[in-house]
Amino acid sequence: MHRTGKREKRKAGSLGEQLAAAYLEKKGFEILEYNYRCRQGEIDLIAREKEYLVFIEVKARRTKASGYPAEAVDLRKQQKICRTAQFYCLEHRIHTDCPIRFDVIEILGDKVRWIGNAFDFC
Secondary structure, three states: OOOHHHHHHHHHHHHHHHHHHHHHOOOOOOEEEEEEEEEEEEEEEEEEOOOOOOEEEEEEEEEOOOOOOOOOOHHHHHHHHHHHHHHHHHHHOOOOOOOOEEEEEEEOOOOEEEEEEEEOOO
């Protein structure tokens, strides 16, 4: 993919993350981090909902021609998110008793779908 395509994809991803964050804030989430990055990987959004620390993957597509966006969060992606979340918890000294959850926000066209507890820690 050429440089312009990557830039456009990153811009679209950023817009999707902003839309997802606004959606979650309306549901009572407190957004703690946008695009958390470390050597293990990246997590789109990290939030707090009540007692839960929530790690959120945002997937957006204009159409479902190549499938639903959430289908892209396969086992390999889930494992990478889990490793990154584990590093985040260590780095931020999150107590091991703190309940965590992994959610997915799927954006298809202009429709937002929140999939709470989309997968378990792996």
